[in-house]
Amino acid sequence: MxxxxxxxxxxxxxxxxxxxxxxxxxxxxxxxxxxxxxxxxxxxxxxxxxxxxxxxxxxxxxxxxxxxxxxxxxxxxxxxxxxxxxxxxxxxxxxxxxxxxxxxxxxxxxxxxxxxxxxxxxxxxxxxxxxxxxxxxxxxxxxxxxxxxxxxxxxxxxxxxxxxxxxxxxxxxxxxxELKDEDVDEFYYCVLCQSFAPTHCCIVTPSRLANCGAMNWFDCKAAYKLDPEGPIAGFPKGECLDPLKGEFSGANKIVAEKSLGNYDRVYLHSAFEHPHTSCGCFQAICFYIPEVDAFGIIHRDYGGVTPAGLKFSTMAGDTSGGKQVEGSCGMALELLRSAKFFQADGGRKRLVWLPKEIKERYKEFLEADGVYDKIATEEDVSNTDELVEFLEKVGHPWIKGEVELPG
Amino acid sequence: MAEVKAITRKEEEVRQLIKAEIPWEPVGPTPMPEIPDLRSWDMRLLKTYKPWYAPFCDLCCLCTYGKCDLTENRRGACGLDIATQQARIILLACLMGCSAHAGHAGHILEFLIERHGPDKKIDMGTFIELEAPNIRTVTGLKPETLGDLKAVIEYVYKEITHLLDSTHMGQEGSYLDYESKALHASMLDHVGMEVADIAQIVGFNYPTSVAETPMIEMGWGAVDKSKPVILLVGHNPATSCTLIDYLRDNDLYDKVEVCGICCTALETTRYSDRAKIVGPLSRQLFFVRTGIADVILTDEQCIRTDIPIEASKAGSALIATLDKAMYGLEDATDWDTEEIVKQMVEDKKHFAILDPEKAAEVAAKVAIKIAPQKRKEWITEEEATELAKKCTNCDMCERVCPNLFSIGDGITEVAKGNFDLIKEQFNLCIGCGKCEEECPKQVPIFKIMQVAASKETWKIRAGRGPIMDTEIRNVGAPLTLGTIPGVIAFVGCSNYPDIEDVADMVDEFARRKYIIVLSGCAAMVAGMKKDADGKTVYEKYSPDFDAGGVVNVGSCVANSHISGAGIKIANIFASLPLRANYEVIADYILNRVGACGVAWGAMSQKAASIGTGCNRLGIPVILGPHSSKYRRLYLSRKEEDDWRVMDARKREIVDTGEPSPEHLAYVCETKEKAMVTIPKLCIRKNDTPQGRSIKLNHYISLYKKYMGGGLPEDLHLFVRRSADIPLVYKKEVMAHLKEIDWQPKEPVGLPTLIGTYPTKVPIDAVIH
Amino acid sequence: MSALIPFHRVNVLTGIKSARLIEDASEYADLIQKAKRPLLVLGPRLLEWALDGKLLIEYALEIAKAANIPICATAHVKGKLTELGVKPDSVYDAVEIVNALKDPDWKGVKRAGNHDLVIFFGIRSDLGEQSLSVLKHFAPHLKTMTLCKFYYPHANYSLPNFRKDEQWKAFLENLIDNLKKGE
Structure with missing residues (x-):
């Protein structure tokens, strides 16, 4: 033409x-x-x-x-x-x-x-x-x-x-x-990044989008339809082995195959035991802070350090490469909107530190969970000791033991 | 099959040199490799990228049995054939290049250790933890101080001796083995360059870990000739930085203009953004002959070997500051400063002064004294017209011109008062002076060219050193997903068909969102063209190592940061260990990093070793037409060659039939063809469908622009499945593929050559 | 084996074996017609040079047509050919075409067998001379010929350094006439 x-x-x-x-x-x-x-x-x-x-x-x-x-x-x-x-x-x-x-x-x-x-x-x-x-x-x-x-x-x-x-x-x-994992029979996997991380595979469900932030369940569905031989494909979710942690027999089978046998179980909604892997493309890292037994999130564009003094680039080195790393999960920023955001571990109510930019962007969801003003940013604290103090001072529900894990 | 060998004393010594006991990574298979250690990798490369020889001379003249005619399969008196002779010369060229940088590195290292002590820590800034990718990968050492770099450069010196040994009469009889040795020498060149630039960054506090370096003024018009002018020519910043220090300390920096030609200009402007860049090598003779420089300081490499004569003719004083080029001058290093100044000013004598501080002092004093006595005016158009009338159109100038054009035509036009042609021709001139030398009427061509020379000032970014680890991490995802179609490095000397070619190529590909890196003379000329808004590519595009970014890494030795970036991608993004692991890293870069070098005006031996060093690391290089005179290229025959790889996921050998990259060292005759070839050489077997379709989009789009429409003849070799086809051309390509009965093939996720040839490296090593 | 110096000094021969100088267009035509599978390799200078307003590429195409010689269009010559309605048989660059030609088993641009006479026209002379060197040393199974107005020592047959463009023009026109007669 x-x-x-x-x-x-x-x-x-x-x-x-x-x-x-x-x-x-x-x-x-x-x-x-x-x-x-x-x-x-x-x-x-x-x-x-x-x-x-x-x-x-x-x-x-x-x-x-x-x-x-x-x-x-x-x-x-x-x-x-x-x-x-x-x-x-x-x-x-x-x-x-x-x-x-x-x-x-x-x-x-x-x-x-x-x-x-x-x-x-x-x-x-x-x-x-x-x-x-x-x-x-x-x-x-x-x-x-x-x-x-x-x-x-x-x-x-x-x-x-x-x-x-x-x-x-x-x-x-x-x-x-409204669409939840329970409502569909098919999940999707994406192995686009395997040229850089050979053992990594993203599982995409209605409650969990891909780590890079580019594909949600609907995008994957359309992509699979349009290019059935591509890096994105659908698979039957199988039996739900653990609804809270998000373990599905179908997903386990897929990750076992796609990770070259490196792991064979994945929890879609937990950062412990069998966490989801990452390649190198993730937008943010959800990381565990042992001193307060809670989580923080750091994103790629953030130039500063976590309360533990680590930069994104340093943490990304540990999180990436297609390995299951407990307490360090690559994620898309939009995952914060999901109702099942790390639900087995306490979800948004267990977040204690965020870069200010992220806290503001997802203010609505954090307020709905009653934690918006209980989360510290780089403006409030600059090390872990100060974080502990801050959380006690504001009375963060997780620290106070008020958060009940569902199920 | 491998026996358990006891560790030899030599191996033990190497382990000590590289501090094997510090476990930052396990030590890989080839710490401080010697000639045979990476030979199997070389042989595998050369099997697909076969050496192509265009003998520059039919004879060998190296020994007293000669001259030996080597045409028609004749062998020389020693038994050597023409192909092996070419390969020997290439090894010699690569050794010269390697030595140039190793010499520079060794010298600057001594100078800076003298100044700062051997324990001066290597700190490349907040955003660079991977401080020495070439050194780590090749030697296995992680250097922490300047002193640590000594062991590295001494290893390079040792290897040079062994390699040079094999060029003696009656040594190597296989051109493939000479090529392997050339690849080895060239890999070592990158190590030497890295030593030099790390030392310089640390020792002179050059900018590092910052993308937005200051803008520098470049061009004849940038030089303030109302002040005394000191011109630096060469490569070694020991002289130039010492000069700047002297001027600052003596409150003279405002009063004296410092400018540079060639890499020393790039070095000096990393130290002080007030120094000026006159231009690349091709502008050297012009500028010297104008006499605008009051004092010329030379150090090493790429300097006119008759510069003392030219300086005298132009009324400039000359000081040679390095032992590599002393021009037969008296060595005044130990003389009294005032005595030297007196003789230089009154007797117009030139000297060698090997002490940078004394040289700086003398230079400043002499410049200030002689500047008021000199007339520094450009000639006028009227004067030029008069001088041009002597030309009789004999065309001797055209015959001796290495860039094959007729300056005589331009001069004839000037004689008529018309300056358009000569202004165009100034862009073609590589500044050798042969035309003027040959002219039977002694027309002062270079002087007349002053009216053609652009008096413009352009802006170029100061060299910023290595690519930051954070930048590498940032581009990993877009490189995989294909939104960045590749990394293109414009490097090399100024022996171009047309000086504007590089700026045009940079602009085209930066616009198309490739990452552009530049170094040396190429970095300068890329900035010597302004667009309709009056901006150079450095002003138009961002200085970040990112899509559409234009990055000047610095001088010739900064080329190590370009190969270093490839190594960083392997380590930071793919988590491959580097330590003494050269073969795996080179295999990764060859198969999985879409990078292409363009040495459009390559002329020197350094350019040969830099390019060949990139080749051993798996980076293809496109050269300009003059580079056919290097005598050797590395070409494949497309479909006819071996494109099998090991699929490291499935552990099976796959015949991909895909020539990617198609060649390792190639020559394009024209800038237009280079534009079409560059995107093709960025294609790699592990491209995702998105990535492949974007790369093919640019290949097809540029093909249509310069080849009159249609589709590239070899397109079908690069389409694995229909998802690889760029959207905009999908219908056209699908119709074409159907016509030629194309069949889809499975893409290989983890392509590697390991496992397809005999090597000690296990397949597991390519997956981390 | 004349010791003629090529027009561009950078191409001066350092060796013994040098091209046979031919100034007679009918002799050139004869050589071309005797060849079983000639090949015409065209370079981008043909797009820049003109004789009395006629671009050299047009002369080249007339020669190809008159003797039915397949064309290899190097660099970006194809762009111009498309404009003129001609489809080249190959788009290999200079370095690529000689790389293929030096393999005696190569099937040629028409897959009918390798070429026995390769005619170069319009490549910049330094690259041209280097490309000819590849064939001189490594392709004994074929002969090379040049049509530019410069003497090329590495070719088998070459034109002289024509002092005047008129001489070159006359040669080319004569060649075309001779080739047409022999059709």
């Missing part, structure tokens, strides 16, 4: 300054904007059609900011509604693949800019953008049998459609929140 501009991952990350954009869509200056992917039946989709409702780019005034809705409708026998968010997130990636097109955020927060350079090169119509989307979607996902892209720049029309989009987003979030 020939387009006026070039395509490829080399254009991701190019930002377009205010002086350089021809037009802008969405963003904080604009009230009505959203993007949405919907699975429809084949009769409802006209393959490779691009429709524009409202003005096209060449009819808009240069330098202006405009409302926009992007609708991707797909049909295909092997597609499932759960894949809609995975497909929808691709709009961001594909847009950024376009030379001179920039896309930020998702859902009803989207913000796009088209550069003057690319407009000059001939990218002056949403039609071409739609053709690019159709081209890339069908290139990457052969399970899409029919695809239709619609752009709406008519503000009234967008305003009308927005509420139903918001409902869809909310329903997805609710489903993701």
């Amino acid at each position: 020939e387009f006026h501009i070039d395509l490829g991952p080399q254009y991701e990350g190019e930002s377009i300054r205010k002086e350089d954009f021809y037009v802008e869509f969405g963003g904080s200056a604009v009230k009505y904007k959203f993007e949405r992917a919907t699975l429809k039946s084949p009769e409802e989709v006209e393959h490779e059609k691009v429709e524009i409702i409202g003005s096209d780019i060449k009819d808009l005034e240069e330098g202006g900011s405009y409302p926009l809705a992007i609708l991707i409708d797909v049909a295909g026998e092997e597609l499932e509604p759960d894949m809609e968010p995975v497909i929808e997130r691709r709009i961001h990636m594909y847009s950024n693949y376009v030379e001179g097109l920039w896309h930020m955020a998702q859902r009803n927060d989207i913000w796009l800019r088209l550069s003057k350079n690319s407009f000059k090169k001939g990218l002056n119509s949403l039609r071409e953008v739609g053709e690019i989307y159709n081209f890339l979607f069908t290139s990457e996902i052969p399970q899409i049998e029919k695809i239709q892209t619609t752009f709406i720049t008519d503000e009234k029309r967008i305003e009308e459609l927005l509420p139903s989009a918001l409902e869809v987003y909310e329903a997805r979030d609710a489903r993701a929140r």
